[in-house]
Structure formats: C-alpha cells, structure tokens
Amino acid sequence: MADTRLIQSRYRLLDLIGRGGMGEVWRARDESLGRQVAVKCLKPVGPQHDESFTRVLRERFRREARVAAALQHRGVTVVHDFGEHEGVLYLVMELLDGRNLSQLLEDNKQHPLPVPDVVDIAEQVADALGYTHQQGIVHRDLKPANIMRLADGTVKICDFGIARLGHDIGFTSRLTGTGIAMGTPHYMSPEQISGGQVDHRSDLYSLGCVLYEIATGAPPFDLDDAWAVLVGHRDTQPRPLRTHRAELPGFFDRVVLELLAKTPEERPVDAGDLRRRIIVGRTGEQPHLPSTGPVPLAPPVPVPHPGQQLPAWARGMTTGHKATCALPGLAPPDHSAGLTGEWTTGADPSRLTGEQVPVRAERPTPSPELLSVLAGRHDAGLDLGRLGHWEEAGEVHRAVAAEREHALGPDHPDTLSSRYEIGFSLSRTGRAADALREFDRVARGRERSLGPDHPDTLAARQEAAYVLGRLGRHFEAHQVYAEVLASRERSMGPDHPDTLRCRHNLAFNLGRLGRLEDSYQVARDVVSARTRLLGADHPDTLVTLYEVAYTLGRLGRWTEALQAYQDVARARSRSLGPDHPDTLSARYEVGISLGRLGRSAEALELYRALVDDRTRAGGPADPETLRARHGLGVNLGRLARWEEALAEAREVCAIRERVLGPDHPDTLVSRREVAVGLGWLGRWADALTVYRTVAAARERLLGPGHPDALAARNDEAHCLEQLGRGTEAVELYRRVAAVRRGQRASPD
Template identity: 85%
Template sequence: MAETRLIQSRYRLLDLIGRGGMGEVWRARDESLGRQVAVKCLKPMGPQHDQDFTRILRERFRREARVAAALQHRGVTVVHDFGEHEGVLYLVMELLDGRNLSQLLEDNEQHPLPVDDVVDIAEQVADALGYTHQQGIVHRDLKPANIMRLADGTVKICDFGIARLGHDISVTSRLTGVGIAMGTPHYMSPEQISGGQIDHRSDLYSLGCVLYEIATGAPPFDLDDAWGVLVGHRDTQPEPLRSHRAELPGFFDRVVLELLAKTPEQRPADAGDLRRRIAVGRTGEQPHLEPTGRVLLAPPVPVERPGGHAGPGRLPGWTRGMTSGIKATGTTSPGLAPPDHSAGLTGEWTTGEWTTGTGPRTGTGSAPPAGAERPTPSPELLAILASRHSAGLNLGRLGHWDEAGAVHRAVAAEREHALGPDHPDTLSSRYEVGFTLSRTGRAADALREFGRVAQGRERTLGPDHAETLAARQEVAYVLGQLGRHFEAHQVYAAVLASRERSMGPDHPDTLRCRHNLAFNLSRLGRLEDSYRMARDVAAARSRLLGATHPDTLVTRYEVGYTLGRLGRWTEALQTYREVVQVRSHVLGADHPDTLAARYEVGISLGRLGRSTEALELYRVLVEDRTRVSGPADPETLRARHGLGVNLGRLARWEEALAESREVCATRERVLGADHRDTLVSRREVAVGLGWLGRWAEALTAYRQVAEVRTRLLGADHPDALASRNDEAHCLEQLGRGTEAVELYRQVAALRQQRGIASS
C-alpha cells in the first residue's frame, strides 16, 4: 500500500512516524480537506500466518476504530475516518504534535518529570478517563506510551485497541484473546492479572502506576521478570512515592497510593472523584476521604519467584512465559513504539547436536542435518512467534479451544523449523497443542502430542524437571479421558513420587498430582482410597493455601463426589453446600464453579429422597444458568435434565416426559445425536414413556440408545450393556419374554467376558 502513497484517493502517505506490533503509523495529508492527519495501517498478514490469528487481529482493529470514533473529548485522540483499502485496514486520526510520556521520560534521561507537570498530567488524564468511563468504555491498557502530552500542554489518551464496552462484554472478551492485547504487566491491575471482573477502577489502578513512574522515575514494581511484577501488583504494597522523591506534595503521594489499592473498592469511586481530590490538593485544602479510599501501608510481602519455596499463591496459568513487557524507561528509539509481546522465548539455547549460527537468516525448508550449523532466527520472527503463542494461550483461557489449537499448531511448526524440535519453546507450543486437543475431545491425538513433549523434555531437561513432569501428568490425564484408568494410575503414581522427591509433599504441583490421582482412583472403583486421598489433599491445601482458595474448593468438591459414590449422601450434601457457600462469597453466585456445586447439591437432595427440594433448586438453577449462559448452553441443559428427573421422582410423569423431550431435542441440535448427554436425555425420554405405560415407544428409544452406545463404545462397555438391559426389560413389559430372556443372556455373557479380560 505504501507504494501507491494514496489511500481511497484521499489520504496521501508522507512519512513513517511509528511502527508497532500490529502495524504502522504514517503522517499523511487529507487531500479533500487540505489538512495533515495520522494514518494507522494494520500490517498485511501473508500466507505464512495462520488465518484465525489474522482474523482476530483484523476484527480487533475494526473494533478500535469504532470505539475511538465514538469518543469526542479534548483529552482523547480524535478519529476522523476508518476503512479498508486494497485489503489493508486503516484508521485516520488527528496528527498530534507532542511526545508520549514514555518518550518524555527518555528525553529526560530516565529522570522523573517536574512536579507541576506530573500533577497537571494527572488532572487532565483523570478528566479524560471520567469522560470515557461515562461512555461505558474501559481502556484496559493505560500506560505511558498511550498518553500524549502536546506542545501546548494538552494531554490526550491514545490507543483504544483493547477497550471494553460495558454493554458488549462478550464480543470484546473474544477479541482480547490476542496476546498483545492483554495489557503491559508493569501497569496491570490485580483484578486484570487474576482474570477477574474488570471495570473503570482497573483504569484508575493503571493510571496510578503511570503517575508513580513519571513522578519517581520507575514504576511501583520495577522488576525484570513478569512473575515478580505480577505478584507485586497482586500482593505487595507499593512504597510511598515520597520515599523516592521527598519534594512531591503529600496529597499527591496519598492520591497515587489510593489508586494503587489492591481491591477496586479501596480506590477512588471514579475518575471524577479522583479529579476532585487532585484539585482540592492543589489548592491546599484537606479533602474528605471515604474510609474505603484509605490504603494502610504494610511491610512489603516477599515476591515469589519461579521455583521458590515461599511467598503468595500461584498466578493464573495464562501468565506462564510472560516477559515483563516494555516499560516507560526502556531504551527504545524515540518515535518508534515497539510491539508489546506478552509472552517470551526462553533466551539463547542450543542442543547438543546443533550450534547456534551467527547469520540473521530465516526461511522455510527442512531442518539442518545433525552437526550442521543452524541459522539464527531473526529477533522479529521470534517476537512474532512469542506474541502468537501468547495469543493461543489467551484464546484457550477464554474457551476458544479450536482457534487456540490452530494458532499453536502453526507456531509449533515455525518454531520447530527455526529453533529445532527439542527447543523448550517448540516443546512449549507442542504442549499447548496437546492441551487444546484434549479440551476438544481428541484425546488420542492429545496423548501422542503429550508423549512426544514428555520425551523431548526428558532428553533436554531431565526426568525430574518440573516441565517434564507437567507433560507426563497431562499424559496421565488424557489416558483417563480415554478410559485407560489403570495406565493413568501408573503414570500419576510415578509422577507423584518424582514430585515428592524433587519438590516436597506440600508443593502446589505435588498436591495437584495427588488430587488427580485421587480422582483417577475413584474411576478405578477404589472409592475408599480415593476418598481418603482427596480428604488429605483438601486438608493440606486448606492449611497451605487457605480454606477459601479455589484449589482447596476443587478438592473438597471431589471429596463430595466420592462420598456420593460411597452412598454417604448426607455427608456429600453437607460438603457440597459448604463449597457453594464459600464459592458464592469468593467467586460470586453466578461463577460457573458456584453453579456447578449447586447442581451437585440437587443431585444429593434427589438421592436422599428430598425431590421437592431438589426440584425447587433446579428451577432456580435453570433460571440462573439461562441468564448467565443462555438456554442452549450444555450446563443449562444439564440443570433442566435434573429438573426432569426430579419431576419423575415425584410421579409427575407427563411433565417429566415433556421436559426430557425438549432437553433431548436441544441437545441433539447443539451437541449432536451421538453425544453422551443427548443419549442420557433419550434414555430419560424412554423412562418416562415406560412409566406412562407406552412401552412400544419406550422400546424404540431404548434401542436407539443401545445401538449408538454399542457402535461408539463397544458391545461390552458398561453403558452399552446397561442400555441392552433396559431394552430387555422393555421387551419383558411388552410380553415378549423369549426375546427378553435371550437378550439378558447376551448381556450376562458379555459381562462375564469383560470380567475375565479385566482380571
């Protein structure tokens, strides 16, 4: 596009003034209006880029244009136009004469800005944020590079690329799966780090980080690795600004520390409140502070490092591999904004077979033979692959497993060519490929992928390395998905012994392995062993992580499940209710884990013969599931299935049959005719027909279930045998005793053969 120098016969590109991870920014002339503008162009993606990643970037670019074009405020960059020209998306903005705050710090040789400038910037940004928040827009990536100070002193907020519209969360959540959109670690709020609910107060926290940096010369948690930075945001109180720079006014020190409160409730209520505090402070008056606006300073909490033994709990899985990003005091060239990559490579690395070359060559083709010199991949390629790897992680975190898998497969192939098959980053991508396969029902493919990763990591890192054990643990998990629980047990037991030897019995990863082993024991029918192990893990997690920690609650949930299988339904009910109560308080009443535990409370009530209570519980749960996830969501349908079952237990069979038929039809449409949940619903339809004396119709439904289960699971699978038994019972009710007896004999023979094979 740069060759034509003219877009849509109107915008003539003149000079390249910036280049970032998504595209370029040009100084241009609007030929129609005779004014100079800035044109932001999304880089065209070639065929070597996977299409899912490209599509998401383009959709996000369009969203940035729509969001920014709707904003009209002196403190927000004005967007004049946007569109597509010859396959390239572009955004036309006002041309700003000034420097962003990151560049101002660099111009000042990393020294903090003058006090008056800092306070003025704070007041202007608060005013602009107040406006954007009133429009229902949260920026979510506020940092020095996104705040411009113009030559006349005006301050403007730029780049709404990952902004969230409050009324359109679902669309934006999907778009922000792109890794470079996660925000920059030095300026992320604790709730953004933990994956919690984000509102306007997250922007206030990020602004506090920006103000801390321009006032003192360094961000509040100025560490080189992402783990330390993120844990700092989450667990460590920042030092007062005046301990770094005594000349700062006391009111400003207080205001910034209030912005940096760990919970949104402790921060100023909104940007308008913040602006008033700054204005009052500048006049020398004492503002009235609400109790929640105070921050009690405490001694810094030790920052946990990867592999450390002490410190706060683990960060979310999406933080794996993050670099600390670009902070304002970096050493980049002024005027060229570098891309923010939220995932990094492991650094220089070679195998025992290949040596790292010195040339900047890249390309495609087969890998060098053993002993040959491997060309050094360009930093640009490595950075692109890092961002795309992170994009895949975030797509998975948002539940878009198919898209995540496509991204990881493409990155794995390119990393294998550029770095080698056993490079840690190649294996990391392969690991994520396996993870997405296991989450999309392709367990056999996932098993092969995880096995390959485990072997590669064992060769390069050793059998007891944490990454090797993680891959082997996933091998066990997938074996369990495939119903190969005895093999899974052997792998889990070996991994557990290695984890206890290398990490200790109370390490979080050791406890996670013990939890999985307990789960697998229950699938082997060793219910007492499973119960004891799950109970012990729950106690250990409660002691180490706290009784309300999500990991503790997951294991207590498993304790409840095993109690139910042991027939100890009163204890199971009590356990599930306790989990519901804590999850409601910690995660919220509408969190999926809370709703899942409420479902199990209903199961327990039904098993105890308290179907009236169970029915009422499921009615409310169906309403909540429908409101949160929609009427066709699998979990909504599961709650409706429970409602139908309890209608039947109360002998309300006409209602039960109607409910079962509706659920079955919806499951068939959403999940497919052969899905196990669809088959469960079809069987429930047959049960209802039988109780209403409509045995001929029931027989048809039972046979459909039996045929599908036999085809998919095998004739001797317990579920297939149970279906054949249902079919025989139905024949018996129809007076077709000879056929029934023959089918009973076939089922008995298959069960005997299965028992011999198992022994």
C-alpha cells in the same frame, strides 16, 4: 522503514515516535491535505507469517480501525484513515502534542501529579469514557500510557486497538489476542482476571487504578510479583488515598475507592455518574449534564480455563509495566503480542528498501532477530489458545515448530516448546491420540537434552498421562503419573505446586480405575497440603476438594459428599462470585447430593434457582442450563409430581436434540427420563417405545456390551414386565446377564 517512505502515495513517514505492542508509530505528512499526522504501522504481514496468523492479524486490525474511526469525541484520539500497503497495515491518526500520564509521572520523578491536575484528568477521562461506553465500546486496557494530556490541557484516551464492540463481543474476543488477557496486571479489574463478564464497569475499575497512581505516585497494588498483583486486585482492599497523601480531597478519595470496588455492582453506575460526582466535589454544584440513556452491557465473555480462580495464563507472567514508561509517546514494547522487535526481522529486506538482496544458498546461524520473531509468533499462538481459538493456535505452533527445528534442531528447548503447544492444541480439539504422540515425542526430546528429572520433561510426561486417561487407558496413565510423582518428590519436594498437581491427577485417575478408597485418601492429603500452603479458598485447593466430594459420592458417603460440595460452593461464591461457572457447578453437585439423601424438596428449590442463574449467564439453550433443568425434573419425579416431571423432561429433550443432536449422551439421558415419567404415569406402552429407542442408540454408539447400553436393555425388560410380557422380559434379562458374565470372565 526509510524516512522517505511514502504510503499509498499519500502519507510520507518523517520521524519514528516510538514502538509499542502493535508496531511502530511515525510522525508523517499527509501530502494530500498538507497536515501532519501520526501513522501507526504494524509489522509486515506476508510470506514470513503462516496463513492463519496473517488472517487473524488482518481481521483484528480491520476491526480495531473501524471501531476507532467511528469515535468522534474531543477526549478520544481521532482516526483519519486505515489500510494496507505492501504488506504493512497502517492506521492514520491525529498527531498529538503532549505527554501521556506515564511520561508525566516519569518527568515528575514518580512523584504524584498536582491535585488540581489529577481531578481535572479524572473529569475529562470520565467524560470520554461516558461517550465511548454509550457506543457499546469497552477499552479493556486503560492505563497511564494510554491517556494523553496535551499542551493545552486537553486529555485524550488513546489506543482503542483492543476495544470490543459490545454487540460483537463473542467474535471479537477471539481476534484480540494482544498481551495478557487484554490488559495490564496493575490496571486489570477482578472480573478481567477471573474471566467473568466484562463491561464498561471494568474500564471504571482500571480508571480507578490510574487515578490512584497519578494521585499517590504508585498503583493500588504496587507489587513486583504478577500473581501477587492479581491476588491483590481480587482479594485486598486498597488503602485510602489520603493515607498516602493527606491533601487529596475527601470526595476524590471516596470516588476512587468506589471505582476500585471488587464487584462491578458496587462501582459507580457509569462514567456519566462518575463525572457528575467529580464536578459536585470540585464545585459543590449539581451539574446539568444531558441524559445519555442506559449504557449497553456486553454479554458474558467465555471463560478460557474453567476450574481456576486465577487463570492458567497468570502462571509465570511478569507484572508488565507500571507508569514508568521508557519510550517517548508509547507504552513499552509488549513482546507477548508478537508484533514488536526490529522492523526488518523476518521480512524480505527488498520489500522495505526497494533494493535487490542476494539470497544465501544455506541458512546461516539464526540471528537474534529471527529468534525474536519466532518467539513473538509463538506467544501469539499462546494468545489464540487462551482465547479458545485452538485450531488456529495449532496452525501457528506447527509453523513455528517447523522453522525452529530448521534453525535450532529438533531437540532444542524452543523447538520442543512449540511441539508441546502443538500437543496441547491437539488435546483441546479432541485429537487425543495425535496429542499423545506429540507429548511422547516432546518428552523423549527433553529427556535427551534436559534430563529425565527436568521440570519440562516431567511436564510433557504428565500431559501424556492426562491424554492416556482421556483415551480410557487409565492403567497406563497411572503408571506414568506414579513415575512422574516419584521424580517430582525427589527433585522438587512433596509440597511443590507441581508435585501436588501431579498427586491430584493421580487421585483423579485412581478413581477412574475404580480404586475409590485410594483415590479418596490421596485427594484428601492433597487438600490438606494445599490448604496449608495456599489457603482454603485457593482455586487449586477447591478443585481437589471437589474431587474429594465426587469420590465420597461414588463411595455412597453422600452426607460427607454434601458437606464437601457445600464448602466448595461457599468458598467459590466468596472468591469468584455467586454466578461464576465454577460456583454454579458446585451448586449443581450440592443438588445431586441432596437428591441422593432423599431431600428432594430442598434439591428442587436449589435447581429452580440454579436454572434462573444459568439462564441469565448462558441462555436457555446452554448445556449447563439444560443440565440444571434435568436435575429439576428428576426431583419433581422424586416428589411424585410426575405430570410436571414429564413435561420438563420433554422440553429439555427437545432442546437437547435440537442443540446437541438426537444421539448425544445428554439427549439420550433426557429421553430415558421421558420414559421414566411415562412409566410412573402408567403409560407403559409409550414408555417401551422410548426405552427401545434409547437402547438401540446406545448399542449403535457405544456397543452392545457398554454398561449404559446394558442398563437401557434392563429398562426395556422392566417395561415388558409391567406390560405382562414376562417371557420376553426374562429372555432379555438373561441376555444382559450373559453379556455381563462374559465381561467378568474376560482377562481384560
């Protein structure tokens, strides 16, 4: 971008201050008001981007700008203006004269800052956070590079660009795909890492990490491996600050350690409480600070990848940058955001310089700049997927795949990587057959270019097997899993994480083939291996133990199944928290097992508590809340409390019909439970009507030979018997038996 570039005939760009995750920041002159400002420019949005990526980028920027412009506090960077000029999104901010905390540490050769400065910074940041949190805004990426100390000593928080408005968290979360899980590993809270509820107390944890670093010279978990950093946040108690630096005040040590508590409830109530405690510690006097009222809590953030304690995005990620920032005024470039790199990459030069540029008739050898742009867009697609935005992620990956194929060829690893993500997006949006074709294509290409035993080739084949299972083609899936497992054991060894993951999938598929004993043996062996290598509470270990419990239940070994489910529930409660969705899922299965063992009173109490927890986490109409209520109703019936059971079943059925639709499998299960209650209350004529409705719906949706449809017709026949219509009942029983005999005789 030329030095004389004028934006909207008003802001003249003078000097490049630096480049960061969202683009470039320039020192500029506001020609209208005659003052110097900072202008933050995103990379051009236009023909070089596919439409869906551009739409998401623009919407994300507008929301960032509106949030930032609404903040008016001496401790927050002032935003004057924002807009779009010739495809460039820009944000006009006050020009700050100072250094961020990352630079201050670097200037100090990574030695900690003076104690009075550390305490003063803590108080000022607490004051600013108290204000922003009262506005319902959570920063979510607080780190040394985002906190500026000005020449006059004022401290300001910068870059609320990935903040979430508390009242709009659900939609904003799908638009803020910058970086990894909206944070930097060294400063992420445990709830951010696990995908749990994130509110203002997550910022307090991040502030604790920042204060720990500027007070001691290193963050609390100063490790080079990203997974180890995340595990440290989740599991490890930080060492007291005074073990690193004895001259730190005792009150400050205690305050920072409380900020670093693993659960939000153990941290200070809010930033105002934190500031009061710092002032008391500094002066010994109780400050008279105005009451600001309760801080609004943000609702829960949807969990991107259920079943894992540390989410899938943590695999292979780098630790990001600690406070050793190398660029003046900005955090180091974050290539995962897809917005960094040289300004002109991928864009039409004439749009930036005003000069006519000749167009080549043939595409030259792809430049590093073009490849960098495509890599950034690929990563942006990954971010959309991590946030559950699978349709748009697929659109981005399709566009990148087309350009990579043209530039690099169809079998280049980067092209195949994009196609792999297309398959993943198709799988997550329910298009299993299309996903299978894409994974098969990737597997063949990788086998040609990388070899049959390459980990990437095996990964594509394993995803193909998973999709085959989703399509009900379990025998074919079994064959692929067995081949991939043999290759993984040969090339990686029996205890490699990918080998164990494949064995886990094989066990799952064996269960779907009806080979329950084989499934149980394989899964049990995987549990033993993962316990030995990863630990008993590791998420992968618990996922397989959950599968062991499920298979034990199908084998009728409910006492053992109950014990395994209880072990999973306890371990997940310890590591994830009692209200985490995975913990609640295990508790639901504990209830199922108790009911199967005739311990319905215990199951009833468990389900009552589970309904309360699910309602608090997901709301009264959430499918998981309704599933817990269904379990409660079933156990009321088992205790012969049929009036209550019938009322519960009717309420759940009505909500499911409204939320899921009248023909959804869960709705039909509830409708059948209504019929069961009617029958036990002697209202057989009413029950018959309901049973017939369920049977007709299942035959229409699943086919007359489906096991669920046949079971529904058996229910109808039993009801006819109770009404004294034996001839009709016998005829219906015979029809069901004939269909089942035909199925057994079928070669398939």
